[in-house]
Amino acid sequence: MLRSLYNWVLNLSARPSAPYALGAVSFAESSFFPIPPDVMLVPMALARPDRAYFYAALTxxxxxLGGLLGYAIGALLYDSVGQWLFSLYGLDKGAEAFRAAYAQYGxxxxxxxxxxxxxxxLVTITSGFAGYDLVWFTILSIVTRGARFGILAALLGRYGPAIRGILDRHLGxxxxxxVVIVLGGFAAIKLIY
Incomplete structure (x- = not known):
């Protein structure tokens, strides 16, 4: 199943609709969707290395933009939607500590x-929940997300064939x-907060 999903994303990258799908996943991940955009970005950049930086910029x-929706959820809907998302990830007890940290370290x-x-x-919703300055939130989001996806595009552009070979041989x-890294991220949040 994993192999067929990987091949589907590789084939999707050749379609004109590929950037729209990547953009939709990236937008949704920053506000409510549990799957990171890397799942699409990596195979798409491997299939089309000439478009890796375009994909990174789009992502x-x-x-x-999805982060701004997450911010709005935190600012306007925390008592309903935002709290539900924190509960879904088992972080509802740490939300207040996380909110307090924004006063000093946002x-x-x-x-x-x-x-x-x-x-x-979690960052976007908490930023809205904590009332973090929207302009600074947007600027810092552009910097941090741009750096993350830009570095990934640079690595895929430079080492793409080798990375694709590794993925083709050892996808599982x-x-x-x-998955362990992502779960480790959730565990780190629970331990910290």
């Missing part, structure tokens, strides 16, 4: 967590490692 823009939280496998939607292992 950055749509991620920041800019560092956005910059650092935007680069990590910790789900960015690579996926397992990525």
């Amino acid at each position: 950055t823009i749509t991620s920041v 800019h560092w939280i956005i910059l650092l967590k935007g680069l990590t496998p910790i789900p960015y939607k 292992l690579v996926t397992a490692v990525l």
Whole structure:
């Protein structure tokens, strides 16, 4: 099943609708969707290395726009939708501690967590919930998401054939490692908050 999904994304990258699908996933991931855009970005950039930076820019823009929706969820809907999302991820007890940290470290939280496998939607919703300055939130989101996806595009552009060879031979292992990293991100949040 994993192999067929990987091949489907590779084939999708040749279609004119590929950037729309990537943008939709990236937008949704920053506000409510649990799957990171890397799942589409990596195979698409491997299939079309000449478009890796375009895909990274598109992912950055749509991620920041989705982050603004996440911010709005936190600012306007935390008592219903935002709280439900935090509960879904088992982070409802840590929400107040996370909110308090924004008073002193909001800019560092956005910059650092935007680069990590910790789900960015948690940062966006909490930024709205904590009332973090919207202009600074947007600027820092552009910086951190742009850096994350830009570095990924640079690595895929430079080492794309080698990375694709590894994925073609060891897709299951690579996926397992990525799942462990993402779950580690969730565990880190629970331990910290």
